[in-house]
Amino acid sequence: MTSAAKPEADQTVSGQLRRALHPGGWSLRGRLLGQLVALVAVACVVMGVVTEVGLRTFLLDKLNGQLAGSIQRVDSPIGGDQGQLPLGPPTSGRLRFLGGGAGTAIVVIDNGTVTDAYTINQQNYGKPVKLPPDALAAMETVQVGKRPSTVDLGGSLGAHQVIAVASDRTPGRVLIVGLSVVDINSTLLSTGLIMLGVALIAVLLTALAGELIIRYTLTPLRRVAATASRVAELPLERGEVALSVRVADRDTNPRTEVGQVGSALNRMLGHIANALAVRHASEMRVRKFVADASHELRTPLAAIRGYAELTRRSGDKVPPDIARAMDRVESESIRMTALVEDLLLLARLDAGRPLRRQPVDLTQLAVDSVSDAHVAGPDHKWRITVPDIPVIVPGDEPRLRQVLANLLANARTHTPTGTTVEVAIAQLDTGEVRISVTDDGPGIPPSLLPEVFERFARGDSSRSRAAGSTGLGLSIVAAVVTAHRGNVTVTSRPGHTEFAVHIPSED
Ligand SMILES: Nc1ncnc2c1ncn2[C@@H]1O[C@H](COP(=O)(O)OP(=O)(O)OP(=O)(O)O)[C@@H](O)[C@H]1O
Ligand SMILES: [Mg+2]
Known part of the structure; x- marks a missing residue:
């Protein structure tokens, strides 16, 4: 029988991948889990960004406070408080530098001339060393009296928070002080890495716990779906x-x-x-x-x-x-x-x-039916192929005889004279017997084919009615075969029409 071809789904690897990645094709569980994990990941990212930004602002504010303190101390009078450290040459003791820890850079400009440009860093064990020229140039770009800004001093010095102020005590002097932000950056980096680790663990735990919770929550839905499936079957x-x-x-x-x-x-x-x-x-x-x-x-x-x-x-x-x-x-x-x-x-x-169920010799039945058909239609060519040993099935003999008679009558009445009709019987390995009636006539009209086993289904109804046809023959075939727990199928094209009946050979 012909059947309308369904549109095939794209079976290529890329098609399958596209379907697997498209959330529309995910299960409800997959979608919920995906959304949950995405939500937690987004929350972690937002938390991380807010924390990093807040921490950076806080640490920079603190550094700016320290910067203000450093300026005060650098600008203090010579021989001030205890603990002040005289800078080494060439400061000649003009400048006091108090409490400048590693990562401090100082530039003193007197009337436009750089008189001191030093830095204290880790590599020199806290001793002041001369500021490299490019670092000095970078420090000098900071405008006097403005808020502290971040300046990259280059080389091993890195970024510094730098402020430039006019000295309160010495007219014509400008003090530029910078404090390294390397510590802040490394603190931010460590915090960021820790938060990333925590976020990954949180996402993983959410995925695991979410899978369990969603699976448990959806159990009733699965039970309802199972009931619906049972009904569907x-x-x-x-x-x-x-x-x-x-x-x-x-x-x-x-x-x-x-x-x-x-x-x-x-x-x-x-x-x-x-x-x-x-x-x-x-x-x-x-x-x-x-x-x-x-x-x-x-x-x-x-x-x-x-x-x-x-x-x-x-x-x-x-x-x-x-x-x-x-x-x-x-x-x-x-x-x-x-x-x-x-x-x-x-x-x-x-x-x-219920039908009668007694052993029926199909071979004999076929031989009888074909000889009857031969008598009724002498202008057709009749052939029969049967196995050497009799094929016996349990069934209702008169009804099975009627099945063959109807199929042979069709092959005779709906084909022109000279058509060859062949009846074949075969015992299949599947425990079924196959009876086929094949003819090389014009075939069943394609529009009729899908409903040929329906009651009162006829080809050319005016011609059929004139020929005494009612359109019940094949519906009786289908009903009798179904009552024998078998099935009947038809394939037809011009020059080849085959009705195949399968009946179980055992009770
Ligand atoms: N072997 C065949 N070749 C061509 N057309 C066929 C063949 N067998 C069946 N048909 C078509 O199928 C239709 C239905 O067949 P069916 O046996 O049910 O009814 P019928 O032969 O018209 O009437 P009835 O068998 O009740 O006298 C037929 O009218 C015919 O058009
Ligand atoms: Mg018929």
Whole structure:
């Protein structure tokens, strides 16, 4: 049978990767977890940035305070407080430098001439050394009287927070003092690294704990989904359906979201169960009506046919019009009897009336059917392929005979003369028997193919009706084969039409 091709999903590696990375294709659990981890990561980043910025501001403010103190001390009078350290040559004792720790740079400019330019750093064990020229030049760029600014002194000195002020005590003197911010930077770096470590641990723990919590939280939803899946697997399309599957009470608490889904699903299942029961009852009524009507029609039809036959055989002279009319009555009553028999059989099969189950020799059945077909259609070519040993299946012999007869009648009536029809029987390894009826006729119209097993489905309806066709033949085949727990399929194209029936060979 033909089937509409579904649009194929992109199966390439990049397509699969794109689908895996696209959050739309993630499970709810994956999405919640992703969002949770992203939220914690963003919180950590915000916390880290705010802490770093705040800490930097705080430390720089503190350094600026120290800078102000240093300026005071550098500008103090010679021979001031105890503990003042005289700078070595060439300061000639003009300048006192008190408490300048490592990382301090000092420039003294008297009336535009640099008179002192020193730095104290770690490498020199706290001793003042001459400031390199490029560092001096960088220090001199700082404007007098402005707020402290950060200046890169280059080389091993690094960045300094530098302030330039006019001396309170010595007119014409400008003091430029810088304090290294290297310590602050290293403090910020260490803090940043610690926070990064903590953030990574926090994200990892969130992912682990989140996975457990979300999995636990979604358990009821999974139970509800499992119930829905069980319902989806039930065969609801026909017959009496016992739709007893429901979501468990613990998952139907309307105060929880999952409970709302669960109770809504239960209500929906209740409605569906009712609808199915009503549908089944109405189906049963229709079937009973068809079966009763067909049964009731058999007797009057037999009577009509009998009287028509009697009139024909009576030998009395009847006008030709009446004789033709009686012939039509007889032939139509024969056709209607066949139709009524078909309807009655379908109604009985629909009602699930058990079939006889006795060993049926399919080989013999096929041989008989093909010879009957040969007699009915001598202008067709008939072939048969059967295994050497008889193929026996449990089943209802008259019904299986009817299956073959219907398929062969189709191959005869819906193909032109000269068509080759082949019946083949094979015992399969799967424990099934395959009966196929193949012809090389014009084939079944593609528009009819998907519904060829439906009741009253016919090809060219006007032509078929003229040929006495009703469109029940293949629906009887399908119903009988299904009642034998088998299936029937058809493939058809011009020049090759094959009906394949599979029936289990064991009970
Ligand atoms: N072998 C075939 N070749 C071409 N068309 C076929 C063949 N078998 C079935 N068909 C098409 O399928 C339709 C349905 O077949 P089905 O046997 O159900 O009804 P029918 O033969 O028309 O009537 P009935 O068998 O009840 O007398 C036919 O009308 C015909 O158009
Ligand atoms: Mg038919």
